[in-house]
Amino acid sequence: MMKNINVKGLMATVVGATMLVAASNANAADSTAMHPERNEYTSAGIFGKWDIPSLQRGFQVYQEVCAACHSMDLVAFRTLSDIGYNEDEIKAIAIEYEYETIDGDGEETFRPGIPADYFPAPFANEAAARSANNGALPPDFSTLVKAREHLGFFSSTYGEDYIVALMTGYEEDVPASAPEGFELPEGSYYNHYFEGNAIAMAPPLFDEMVEYADGTPATMHQMAYDVANFMAWASDPTMQERKQMGLKVMLFMFFFVILLYFTNKRVWAKVKKGEDIDPSKI
Amino acid sequence: MASDKKFEPTNPTVKWVEDRLPMMGLIYSSLGAGYNAPRNLNYWWNFGSLALFMLVVQIVTGIILVMHYVPHVDMAFDSVQHIRRDVNYGWLVQAVHANGASMFFIVVYIHILRGFYFGSYKAPREILWFLGIIIYLLMMATGFMGYVLPWGQMSFWGAKVITSLFGAFDFVPFIGDGIVEWLWGGFAVGQPTLNRFFSLHYLLPFVLVGVVILHVWALHIPGSTNPLGIDAKGPYDKIPFHPYYTAKDAFGLGVFIIFFAGFVFYIPDFLGHPDNYIKANPLVTPAHIVPEWYYLPFYAILRAIPNELIGVVAMFASILILFAMPWLDGSRIRSMRFRPLSQFFFWIFVVNGLFLGFLGQKAPDDILLASFDVTDFSRVSLTYYFGYFLVVMPLVSRMETTKPIPTSIAAAVLEANKKG
Numbered sequence: 001m002m003k004n005i006n007v008k009g010l011m012a013t014v015v016g017a018t019m020l021v022a023a024s025n026a027n028a029a030d031s032t033a034m035h036p037e038r039n040e041y042t043s044a045g046i047f048g049k050w051d052i053p054s055l056q057r058g059f060q061v062y063q064e065v066c067a068a069c070h071s072m073d074l075v076a077f078r079t080l081s082d083i084g085y086n087e088d089e090i091k092a093i094a095i096e097y098e099y100e101t102i103d104g105d106g107e108e109t110f111r112p113g114i115p116a117d118y119f120p121a122p123f124a125n126e127a128a129a130r131s132a133n134n135g136a137l138p139p140d141f142s143t144l145v146k147a148r149e150h151l152g153f154f155s156s157t158y159g160e161d162y163i164v165a166l167m168t169g170y171e172e173d174v175p176a177s178a179p180e181g182f183e184l185p186e187g188s189y190y191n192h193y194f195e196g197n198a199i200a201m202a203p204p205l206f207d208e209m210v211e212y213a214d215g216t217p218a219t220m221h222q223m224a225y226d227v228a229n230f231m232a233w234a235s236d237p238t239m240q241e242r243k244q245m246g247l248k249v250m251l252f253m254f255f256f257v258i259l260l261y262f263t264n265k266r267v268w269a270k271v272k273k274g275e276d277i278d279p280s281k282i
Numbered sequence: 283m284a285s286d287k288k289f290e291p292t293n294p295t296v297k298w299v300e301d302r303l304p305m306m307g308l309i310y311s312s313l314g315a316g317y318n319a320p321r322n323l324n325y326w327w328n329f330g331s332l333a334l335f336m337l338v339v340q341i342v343t344g345i346i347l348v349m350h351y352v353p354h355v356d357m358a359f360d361s362v363q364h365i366r367r368d369v370n371y372g373w374l375v376q377a378v379h380a381n382g383a384s385m386f387f388i389v390v391y392i393h394i395l396r397g398f399y400f401g402s403y404k405a406p407r408e409i410l411w412f413l414g415i416i417i418y419l420l421m422m423a424t425g426f427m428g429y430v431l432p433w434g435q436m437s438f439w440g441a442k443v444i445t446s447l448f449g450a451f452d453f454v455p456f457i458g459d460g461i462v463e464w465l466w467g468g469f470a471v472g473q474p475t476l477n478r479f480f481s482l483h484y485l486l487p488f489v490l491v492g493v494v495i496l497h498v499w500a501l502h503i504p505g506s507t508n509p510l511g512i513d514a515k516g517p518y519d520k521i522p523f524h525p526y527y528t529a530k531d532a533f534g535l536g537v538f539i540i541f542f543a544g545f546v547f548y549i550p551d552f553l554g555h556p557d558n559y560i561k562a563n564p565l566v567t568p569a570h571i572v573p574e575w576y577y578l579p580f581y582a583i584l585r586a587i588p589n590e591l592i593g594v595v596a597m598f599a600s601i602l603i604l605f606a607m608p609w610l611d612g613s614r615i616r617s618m619r620f621r622p623l624s625q626f627f628f629w630i631f632v633v634n635g636l637f638l639g640f641l642g643q644k645a646p647d648d649i650l651l652a653s654f655d656v657t658d659f660s661r662v663s664l665t666y667y668f669g670y671f672l673v674v675m676p677l678v679s680r681m682e683t684t685k686p687i688p689t690s691i692a693a694a695v696l697e698a699n700k701k702g
């Protein structure tokens with residue numbers, strides 16, 4: 001009888017889960033954006049690790065291209081040690097930036113950056129950013145990959161994939177596949193992956209735009225991939241530590257649960273079968 | 283076999299303390315070898331202790347988070363990021379707390395449905411049941427306010443939508459007028475709102491602890507129900523909680539922790555909304571405002587009704603109706619094992635509840651099938667939700683032919699053993 005009930009419970013759960021699965025694919029219906037392709041990342045999966053060379057290249061793209069418009073307020077230079085830079089290298093990176101300060105005489109002056117500083121924003125405030133960008137606000141990079149990640153049971157959009165797709169998804173002219181009645185507003189560009197398809201950001205990456213320090217050919221797709229990797233790290237810098245601890249926790253728990261299972265079985269051995277029951281007394 | 287053991291310490295120091303404050307004896311006789319529970323509890327009975335575990339986890343992680351969190355509209359979002367980036371193991375504590383809320387609700391939903399199925403709300407456990415509903419309501423309030431604290435887009439807009447619901451009561455003289463402004467502490471969701479939500483989010487869990495103590499107290503008067511739903515009377519019907527159920531709960535807890543850890547370490551954002559990684563912006567409304575998954579069925583009920591006031595009332599009624607269950611269900615048999623028809627409608631109720639949750643996540647005018655949209659389905663679904671309580675339960679429980687029930691728990695154990 002008990003088995004019977006558990007099977008029904010299981011069935012109900014499966015039916016319910018299936019419906020939730022359908023729910024997680026929700027945004028498809030009224031979206032005009034294409035679903036980004038899945039790329040390969042060393043950071044994916046339960047053993048995921050950062051792809052250090054790619055992160056460093058992505059950092060270079062960020063510095064040389066993206067940082068002209070996009071801030072990254074929550075990332076400090078000191079944390080670049082995560083992506084393989086040593087103390088001296090970090091000092092050298094930080095010193096390239098200038099920060100406004102007030103000196104001992106009360107005069108406004110500039111000081112060089114130190115590892116404890118955060119990446120400076122390219123614009124003084126939102127109004128300045130908008131006025132320089134045709135009214136649009138370039139989003140901050142600190143959590144952007146996470147903010148674009150839609151996880152579901154069957155179909156997910158990963159933040160990195162979205163970034164790569166967006167960087168490489170521009171069309172010079174409005175294509176035939178555009179939504180019916182689509183008109184590109186003045187100062188906007190057509191992008192397959194952007195919701196609404198009209199994006200204020202001009203195509204940001206071109207082949208050979210940067211010269212990679214490690215000699216990797218800087219194709220548009222390569223740069224998009226690298227900067228997406230870098231942004232993924234900026235959004236979730238503890239990913240690697242998290243997954244590594246997760247593995248230890250899981251291994252320990254699986255072993256421990258087996259012990260608990262047999263302990264429980266042993267404790268219940270007699271009682272389960274009712275061997276303690278005196279049939280004349282019930 | 284049940285034991286009537288009392289806590290009798292042999293250690294003189296423990297005895298000295300126990301004679302003056304018999305606290306260890308209290309624990310011994312409520313969660314130890316001094317408490318006797320029916321011998322036939324199955325794994326559905328693990329979820330009570332799991333809920334207690336989750337409450338403790340949430341309080342402990344919450345207290346640590348508060349040491350680093352800043353309840354200010356300009357700093358809350360960044361302070362959560364600071365916890366995840368700079369605080370030692372802050373990412374772990376934050377992920378446990380954020381996912382812990384969902385785990386708490388999963389466990390509690392199963393615990394509640396266990397109560398439905400095995401008739402745990404029926405005499406003499408009505409007050410135990412009421413306290414459980416109060417715990418659930420407090421959890422809903424606490425969870426909602428906690429979700430606002432990171433001050434992301436969904437935090438802000440969720441707060442705005444849910445608090446605005448109280449605007450439906452604006453016809454009430456004297457209080458109705460400004461009730462939403464009163465909740466906000468201003469003319470918009472802002473600093474006072476965040477601060478009071480923070481204050482209450484810290485307070486309510488301790489209120490919860492109080493009600494949980496009452497819940498456990500009320501449990502110990504009649505004792506646990508059991509899958510057969512018959513009273514445990516004979517000497518062989520019960521066994522001491524410790525070591526039997528402590529061992530069983532420990533095993534269940536281990537399995538649950540693996541499930542929980544899977545979310546925390548591998549998919550910490552699966553149950554959250556990506557928009558909450560965007561700082562709250564009162565000027566930009568997200569395309570779809572959805573509450574956390576555990577409120578979705580009630581959100582679907584709210585939206586299905588065109589009249590705002592009736593919608594809000596229906597949403598609250600959908601939970602408050604649980605208070606009437608001991609009387610809506612007129613069956614003299616507790617467990618649905620012996621009530622096949624009730625069992626059938628119960629499982630439809632479960633699936634229907636999940637379906638309502640699915641509908642709550644969709645946009646109201648999404649077309650699901652042929653020309654029927656989410657609102658149409660929500661209306662059918664909510665009709666069954668209330669129909670289950672108001673029509674099915676009173677009628678079926680009083681009219682159905684039940685199966686024969688065993689004479690005692692011990693007899694049922696021997697019977698099952700004979701069959702192998």
